[in-house]
Amino acid sequence: MALLSKFDDMRAALQALAAGGRNPFDVRFEKIVSATEAVLDGRSCLLFGTNNYLGLTFDESCIAASERSLRAGGTGTTGSRIANGTYGDHVLLEQRIAEFYGKRAAMIFTTGYQANLGLISTLAGRDDHLLIDADSHASIYDACKLSAAEVIRFRHNDADDLARRLRRLQGSTGHCIIVTEGIFSMLGDSAKLREIASVKREMGATLVVDEAHSLGTRGQHGRGVCEDAGVESDVDFVVGTFSKSLGAIGGFAVSDLPDFELLRTACRPYMFTASLPPAIVGSVTAALERIATDASLGERVRLNSGKLYRALAQEGFAVGPEPNPVVALKMPDKETAVRFWNRLLEQGVYANLALPPATPGSLSLIRCSISAAHSEAQINAALSIMTAVGRELGILDPERKTTAAQAAERVSA
Amino acid sequence: LTDHVNSIEAGVIELLAHRVPADTRVTAESRIVGDLGLDSVAVLDFIQDVEDRFDLSIPLERVAEVQTIGELSVAIQTLKRADR
Numbered sequence: 001m002a003l004l005s006k007f008d009d010m011r012a013a014l015q016a017l018a019a020g021g022r023n024p025f026d027v028r029f030e031k032i033v034s035a036t037e038a039v040l041d042g043r044s045c046l047l048f049g050t051n052n053y054l055g056l057t058f059d060e061s062c063i064a065a066s067e068r069s070l071r072a073g074g075t076g077t078t079g080s081r082i083a084n085g086t087y088g089d090h091v092l093l094e095q096r097i098a099e100f101y102g103k104r105a106a107m108i109f110t111t112g113y114q115a116n117l118g119l120i121s122t123l124a125g126r127d128d129h130l131l132i133d134a135d136s137h138a139s140i141y142d143a144c145k146l147s148a149a150e151v152i153r154f155r156h157n158d159a160d161d162l163a164r165r166l167r168r169l170q171g172s173t174g175h176c177i178i179v180t181e182g183i184f185s186m187l188g189d190s191a192k193l194r195e196i197a198s199v200k201r202e203m204g205a206t207l208v209v210d211e212a213h214s215l216g217t218r219g220q221h222g223r224g225v226c227e228d229a230g231v232e233s234d235v236d237f238v239v240g241t242f243s244k245s246l247g248a249i250g251g252f253a254v255s256d257l258p259d260f261e262l263l264r265t266a267c268r269p270y271m272f273t274a275s276l277p278p279a280i281v282g283s284v285t286a287a288l289e290r291i292a293t294d295a296s297l298g299e300r301v302r303l304n305s306g307k308l309y310r311a312l313a314q315e316g317f318a319v320g321p322e323p324n325p326v327v328a329l330k331m332p333d334k335e336t337a338v339r340f341w342n343r344l345l346e347q348g349v350y351a352n353l354a355l356p357p358a359t360p361g362s363l364s365l366i367r368c369s370i371s372a373a374h375s376e377a378q379i380n381a382a383l384s385i386m387t388a389v390g391r392e393l394g395i396l397d398p399e400r401k402t403t404a405a406q407a408a409e410r411v412s413a
Numbered sequence: 414l415t416d417h418v419n420s421i422e423a424g425v426i427e428l429l430a431h432r433v434p435a436d437t438r439v440t441a442e443s444r445i446v447g448d449l450g451l452d453s454v455a456v457l458d459f460i461q462d463v464e465d466r467f468d469l470s471i472p473l474e475r476v477a478e479v480q481t482i483g484e485l486s487v488a489i490q491t492l493k494r495a496d497r
Contacts, residue, residue: 134457134458134461144473150472150474151472151473151474152470152471152472152473153457153460153461153473155461165470168469168470169470356452356454356455357452357453357454357455359454360454361458362452362454362455362458
C-alpha cells in the first residue's frame with residue numbers, strides 16, 4: 001500500500017472539486033494590488049476573502065515602520081528567543097499589546113496558530129480539564145491534542161451546556177479551563193461572552209478567549225468582543241493574531257496572571273521555533289498604534305460589514321446569524337457552493353469556499369470577509385455579482401427576502 | 414450489566430438513525446468512522462447527541478479511542494458509573 005494511500009478519499013474529493021472549475025485551495029494571484037484588489041489570470045479581482053479586516057497591509061505608516069526595522073535588525077532572528085535572545089523590539093511590542101489590553105503582561109508568538117497551541121497546551125496540565133466550544137478553530141483543537149488535560153466540548157455558544165459539564169466535573173481534581181472565541185471564523189457569529197463569563201465566575205473556572213477575528217473590528221477601543229460584552233476583567237487570557245486586522249503574521253496572549261512570564265520556559269511552541277523577524281515586529285507595532293489611535297478603522301469595517309450583510313439578506317440569501325466582518329452565505333449543498341464560488345471568481349470576486357468537515361453543522365458556505373478598506377463601489381460591485389450568481393443558480397429565496405425586509409423595517413422604525 | 418450495555422447500545426443506535434442514510438445497517442460492530450459515512454465533525458455532533466441522551470461528557474481522547482458502537486457503549490457505561 002502506498003504511503004499516502006491514507007489520503008485516497010481526500011484525493012478523490014479534491015479531484016471532484018477541481019472538476020467543477022478551479023482548485024479552490026490553490027488560487028494563484030499574479031499580483032496583489034492593494035488590500036482589496038489583486039490580479040488573477042490577467043484580470044482585476046476584488047478581494048472578499050482575505051481577513052484583511054482593517055486593510056492595513058498597504059498602510060504607509062506600517063510599511064515605513066517595517067522597512068526601518070528591517071534595515072535596523074536584519075531579515076530574521078535565526079532562532080528562538082530562549083536560544084538567540086530577545087530583541088528590544090520584541091519587548092516593546094509585548095509592552096504595547098499589554099498596554100492596549102490594560103493587562104499586566106503579553107507574550108508574542110510566531111503565528112496565531114502557535115499562540116493558541118502554546119498557551120492552551122501549556123496552561124492545561126495532566127489533571128486539568130479543557131472545556132472548548134464545539135465550533136472552535138483547528139488551532140484550539142490541536143492545542144488540546146498537545147495538552148495532557150482531559151478535553152470536553154460544550155455545545156456551540158451554549159452557556160447552560162457549559163455549566164452542566166462544569167457541574168459534572170465538580171469534586172474532580174485540577175483546574176477547569178474554558179476556551180472560546182470572540183467571533184467564530186466560519187459563520188461570523190459572536191460568542192455569548194456575558195453568559196459564559198457568568199458561568200465562569202459561578203464555577204470558579206479559568207477563561208481563555210481567542211479574539212482572532214475581533215481584534216480591531218469589535219469594541220469601542222478595538223479590544224474585541226470581550227470589550228463589547230463588558231467582560232474584560234473576567235477573561236483570564238486573551239489570545240489573538242497579527243495576521244488579520246494587523247496585516248502581518250504572528251500571535252499573542254495577554255494576561256494579568258502574576259506568574260505569566262513562567263510560560264516562556266514551559267511553552268514548547270514558544271521555545272522551539274524562531275521568533276518573529278524585525279520587519280514583522282515593526283509593522284505590527286505600527287498597526288497596533290493605528291488601531292489604538294484611529295477609531296474610524298473599526299467603525300468603517302463595521303459599517304461595511306453591516307451594509308453587505310443586510311443587502312445580501314434582503315436579496316434572499318441565507319446569511320449567518322449576525323452582521324460581522326465575516327459574512328457567510330449558506331449554500332443548499334456542496335455542488336452549488338462549488339459552482340457559486342467558481343462563478344464569483346470568473347466575474348472577479350474572490351471569496352472563500354468553506355466545506356465540511358471544516359464547517360459547523362456540515363454546512364457548505366461561501367465565506368466573505370469584509371475590510372475597512374473596501375470602497376462603497378467595491379461593496380456594491382461584489383453585491384451585484386453575488387446577487388446575479390445567486391439568481392442564476394436559483395438559490396435566492398423570496399420568503400427570506402420578505403423576512404429580511406421586515407426585519408430591516410423593524411430596526412429603522 | 415450486559416443488559417445495561419445492550420440498552421445503552423440500543424439508545425446509541427437509535428440516535429445514529431437520525432444522522433445516517435435510512436438504509437444504513439447499524440450494529441454494535443459498526444465502526445463509527447468508516448462504516449457510517451460520517452465525517453469528523455459529524456461524528457463529534459453525534460457524540461453531542463449521545464452526551465445529551467445519557468447526561469454525561471465524553472472527553473475527546475475517549476472518543477478517539479473507541480472505534481465501534483459497542484466500544485462507545487462500554488465507554489458510556491464506564492463514564493456513567495464514574496458519574497461524569
